[in-house]
Amino acid sequence: MDETQSLRTPLMSLADLIAPAASPRETPEAPALVSLRGVDKVFANGVTALAGVELDVREGEFVSLLGPSGCGKSTILRLLSGLTSPTRGAIAWRGRRPELGFVFQEPTLTPWSTVFANVWLPLRLAGVSRAQAAPRVEEALERVGLSGFANAFPRELSGGMKMRVSIARALVTRPAVLLMDEPFAALDEITRTKLNDDLVALKCGLGATVVFVTHSVYESVYLSTRIVVMAARPGRAVAEIAVDAPLPRNEEFRLSAAYAEKCRQTSLALCAAMDLPPPGARARSGEAST
Numbered sequence: 001m002d003e004t005q006s007l008r009t010p011l012m013s014l015a016d017l018i019a020p021a022a023s024p025r026e027t028p029e030a031p032a033l034v035s036l037r038g039v040d041k042v043f044a045n046g047v048t049a050l051a052g053v054e055l056d057v058r059e060g061e062f063v064s065l066l067g068p069s070g071c072g073k074s075t076i077l078r079l080l081s082g083l084t085s086p087t088r089g090a091i092a093w094r095g096r097r098p099e100l101g102f103v104f105q106e107p108t109l110t111p112w113s114t115v116f117a118n119v120w121l122p123l124r125l126a127g128v129s130r131a132q133a134a135p136r137v138e139e140a141l142e143r144v145g146l147s148g149f150a151n152a153f154p155r156e157l158s159g160g161m162k163m164r165v166s167i168a169r170a171l172v173t174r175p176a177v178l179l180m181d182e183p184f185a186a187l188d189e190i191t192r193t194k195l196n197d198d199l200v201a202l203k204c205g206l207g208a209t210v211v212f213v214t215h216s217v218y219e220s221v222y223l224s225t226r227i228v229v230m231a232a233r234p235g236r237a238v239a240e241i242a243v244d245a246p247l248p249r250n251e252e253f254r255l256s257a258a259y260a261e262k263c264r265q266t267s268l269a270l271c272a273a274m275d276l277p278p279p280g281a282r283a284r285s286g287e288a289s290t
Contacts, residue, residue, distance in 0.1 A: 031094060032056035033177070033209060034080065039089035041075050041235075049075045051234035053089070062203055062210045062247070064220040064227045066266065068274050072235025073213040077102070077179045080211060101170030101208075103180040107162040109154045115141070116150040119168045126173075133172070140168040143202060160191040167199075171206070178203075180212045184219070196222055197250070204248045217270060221262045222249060229266070231273040239269045 034057050041050040050072040057063050057080075065073040078084045079091055081102055109118045119140055123133040141147055144164040154162055163183055170178060184192045196219060203210055214220050220227045221243055229239040243262055245253055253259050271278050 030058045033059045033098075034091065034093045036076070036079070036086075037090045037092065039079065039086045039091065041072065041079065041084070042087045048234040050086075051236055053235070053237055055228060055237055057209060057211060059209055060207060062212065062223055062225045064212045064214055064224040065230060066214055066217065066220045066227050066270060067230030067235075068232050068270075069215070070235070071230040071232035071273075073230060074181050075235065077181050077211060077213060080177075081179055098176035099173055101173060101175035101178045103163075103167055103170045103178070103183045105182045105185060107154070107166040109162060109165055111154050113153075114150065115146065115152050115154075115157075115165050118154070118165055119172050121169060122173050136172050136174070137168075140172040143171060143205070144168045145198065158191075159187055160195060163187065163195065164198075167202075171202075175208060177209045177211070178206075180210065182213050182215070185215065192219070199223060200248045217263055217266045221259060221266055222254060227266055227269075229269045229273050238273050241266055241269060 036053050036055040039050055039053040039055075040048070042048050053072070053076070055076070065076060067073055075084070079086060081100055082097065110121075113121075116137055119137045120128075120130060120133045123136065124130075138147070138150070141150060144167050146161065146164050146168065149157070149161070149165075154165070157165065166183065184195050187195065199210075200223060210223075212220075212223060214223075224243050225247070227241040227243065228237050229241065230236065231238045241262070245258060245262075268278055
């Protein structure tokens with residue numbers, strides 16, 4: 001079966017499309033690297049960020065968390081990283097929690113430090129000397145295409161280059177799991193598209209597991225092996241969409257009917273999560289009112 005056939009699905013009702021994914025016990029897939037079971041997160045001010053979240057992430061996956069603002073996507077990353085704890089429920093890693101890398105929404109670079117020093121920071125905090133860290137810093141910079149910029153300062157870099165430094169800083173510890181919180185949201189479309197291509201290639205080169213937060217349907221379909229669609233108030237996972245096209249991907253996939261169809265399915269799922277009518281229905285409603 002070719003790629004287009006494997007991704008094409010028959011037309012189905014919105015209810016069928018948005019049906020919650022089967023639980024891990026019903027799915028004959030690889031064991032989860034980490035599982036969230038019945039996870040709630042209530043902040044000190046009483047806001048319920050997450051309620052009853054059930055989520056598995058398997059080794060080697062690229063999982064995107066897609067949903068509106070306030071649905072708890074970033075909170076899930078913080079829970080996975082150990083930066084915060086669930087109010088109720090459990091987060092279970094298979095064995096010990098592996099080395100994690102975290103890429104935030106902003107590059108968060110220290111402006112007085114060189115690119116090398118910014119990337120070295122996690123190793124420096126772990127007691128690794130500059131000389132000992134140098135090969136790993138150079139490797140991380142090479143992976144993100146910044147080999148010649150070790151002595152540059154953040155003020156000398158473009159927005160996309162600053163984000164590459166942030167990714168290199170996350171990679172320097174050689175993490176098994178990379179957590180990425182909308183790292184490309186503030187970038188222009190051309191830069192974002194290029195970094196999406198680079199991230200897919202990087203993921204394939206590292207073999208790492210990636211959990212990626214985004215608001216973009218198109219970005220989630222291009223990058224992911226699986227998309228988890230979330231709803232807000234309270235935050236919860238309401239649908240899962242598998243993207244079966246093999247990694248790495250390129251412009252040919254972006255222009256394919258399979259990509260367009262998967263974007264359509266994902267857009268429908270997101271509309272349902274936000275209690276919005278499907279895009280076509282909104283257009284027809286507008287025509288009827290004129």
